[in-house]
Amino acid sequence: MTEPDIFGKTVPILIRNVTLNNKPAEIYLDGTGNISAVAEKITDHDAEFIIDGNGATALPGMVNMHTHSPMGLLRGYSDDMPLFEWLSTKIWPTEAHLTENDIYWGAKLACLEMIRTGTTTFNDMYFMMDNVARAVDEAGIRACLSYCMIDGGDHAKFESECSVMEKTVAALKARNNPRIMPGVSPHAIYTVSEEGLRWCAEFSRTENIPLHIHVDETDENPDCIKAHGMRVVPWLDHCGVLSERCIAAHCCWLDADDIALFAQRNVTAVHNPVSNMKLTVGRALPYPEMKAAGVNVALGTDGASSNNDLDMFAEMKTAAILQKFFWNDPTVMPADEALAVASRNGAKALGLNAGIIAPGYLADIILVGRNPANVPAFNTTSNAVYATSGLAVDTTICNGAVLMHEGIIPGAEEILKKSEEVAFDLVRRATA
Ligand SMILES: C[C@H]1O[C@@H](n2cnc3c(O)ncnc32)[C@H](O)[C@@H]1O
Numbered sequence: 001m002t003e004p005d006i007f008g009k010t011v012p013i014l015i016r017n018v019t020l021n022n023k024p025a026e027i028y029l030d031g032t033g034n035i036s037a038v039a040e041k042i043t044d045h046d047a048e049f050i051i052d053g054n055g056a057t058a059l060p061g062m063v064n065m066h067t068h069s070p071m072g073l074l075r076g077y078s079d080d081m082p083l084f085e086w087l088s089t090k091i092w093p094t095e096a097h098l099t100e101n102d103i104y105w106g107a108k109l110a111c112l113e114m115i116r117t118g119t120t121t122f123n124d125m126y127f128m129m130d131n132v133a134r135a136v137d138e139a140g141i142r143a144c145l146s147y148c149m150i151d152g153g154d155h156a157k158f159e160s161e162c163s164v165m166e167k168t169v170a171a172l173k174a175r176n177n178p179r180i181m182p183g184v185s186p187h188a189i190y191t192v193s194e195e196g197l198r199w200c201a202e203f204s205r206t207e208n209i210p211l212h213i214h215v216d217e218t219d220e221n222p223d224c225i226k227a228h229g230m231r232v233v234p235w236l237d238h239c240g241v242l243s244e245r246c247i248a249a250h251c252c253w254l255d256a257d258d259i260a261l262f263a264q265r266n267v268t269a270v271h272n273p274v275s276n277m278k279l280t281v282g283r284a285l286p287y288p289e290m291k292a293a294g295v296n297v298a299l300g301t302d303g304a305s306s307n308n309d310l311d312m313f314a315e316m317k318t319a320a321i322l323q324k325f326f327w328n329d330p331t332v333m334p335a336d337e338a339l340a341v342a343s344r345n346g347a348k349a350l351g352l353n354a355g356i357i358a359p360g361y362l363a364d365i366i367l368v369g370r371n372p373a374n375v376p377a378f379n380t381t382s383n384a385v386y387a388t389s390g391l392a393v394d395t396t397i398c399n400g401a402v403l404m405h406e407g408i409i410p411g412a413e414e415i416l417k418k419s420e421e422v423a424f425d426l427v428r429r430a431t432a
């Protein structure tokens with residue numbers, strides 16, 4: 001039985017009887033939010049709670065590096081369409097009706113789904129982000145939150161978008177919550193002007209915060225060459241966008257020169273295999289070439305209206321098998337790389353000391369309980385990548401606080417009920 005008091009507190013915790021990297025292990029969290037010891041046996045501790053893993057596999061919490069958390073409200077609302085038709089006929093007209101309350105409950109639903117499926121950090125791009133921050137704060141998860149700038153080439157809109165961006169970053173910083181990091185998000189090159197891209201790049205530099213953008217999801221290069229005389233990646237570089245702070249989602253249509261520029265500027269590319277296949281964007285992120293060039297590649301689900309879930313285990317398996325299939329080589333993205341792409345590579349892009357279970361790292365840890373899909377345990381990483389659903393996660397710990405144990409997340413029922421009501425009401429208003 002779960003002790004009700006175990007939830008939500010960063011206190012000393014000993015995790016016993018787990019398998020870590022194919023070996024028996026115990027993990028001690030000293031109550032500072034960090035891991036302080038990992039050993040076969042830990043006897044010297046002050047644990048307030050002891051978690052018996054009963055043979056569970058311990059893994060670093062998943063890091064979802066590209067999503068739009070409130071979009072879970074539109075899960076299943078419109079499927080089976082190409083990207084631009086989907087955005088312009090279904091999603092954007094509905095988003096025009098979003099309220100702060102919708103954003104809050106949509107983000108609550110996303111945090112619940114992520115905690116349930118083993119994600120401890122997410123990188124989010126959307127609107128009215130202080131409402132997302134409230135949901136993140138309450139859920140206990142970690143997130144980088146960015147307001148999404150769309151100016152459509154209109155100077156007056158550009159000015160108002162800059163003001164919203166500045167206010168959003170100030171509000172997120174004022175929360176003074178170590179789990180909430182501000183970022184800046186120009187949506188894409190086809191929705192943001194040159195002045196918008198340049199302004200976001202400069203703001204990200206002066207604030208020293210991540211810049212999160214959609215890049216080459218479909219082939220944006222022909223239009224970019226027509227408009228600016230160069231491909232998308234050189235255009236972004238021309239506007240000052242490419243740097244070690246840049247987190248570029250999708251990146252399906254990068255060529256060898258683009259990849260070399262990403263490597264030179266230390267950009268992180270985020271693979272979104274499920275959304276890319278569902279929206280049929282035509283090509284997979286060129287992982288083998290990116291790996292060879294030394295580009296940091298992370299993983300994301302995209303929003304739950306194009307995925308349609310936020311399960312990073314499903315995403316990890318899809319990434320590994322899509323990469324093998326698309327590049328016709330079963331050695332591409334082996335299991336240990338898929339796990340790194342889904343955890344520590346994203347943490348690195350956000351400047352977090354996370355994604356590894358070792359002393360000194362953030363105590364962002366998940367346990368996958370023994371279940372038919374992880375027996376036999378010849379290789380726990382292989383089982384995690386190729387055989388595990390996120391719903392097999394039974395314990396999620398973020399910043400040293402237990403957010404889920406034995407599959408229980410306090411308050412889950414209310415979130416399911418409220419977010420369902422809010423979603424139906426949003427669609428009713430949008431289609432009235
Ligand atoms: C944040 C804005 O981005 C929109 N969006 C959601 N999914 C995608 C995608 O796959 N490509 C481009 N833009 C996307 C979302 O609806 C918001 O308007």
Ligand SMILES: [Zn+2]
Nearest residue numbers: 214249302303
């Ligand atoms: Zn997206």
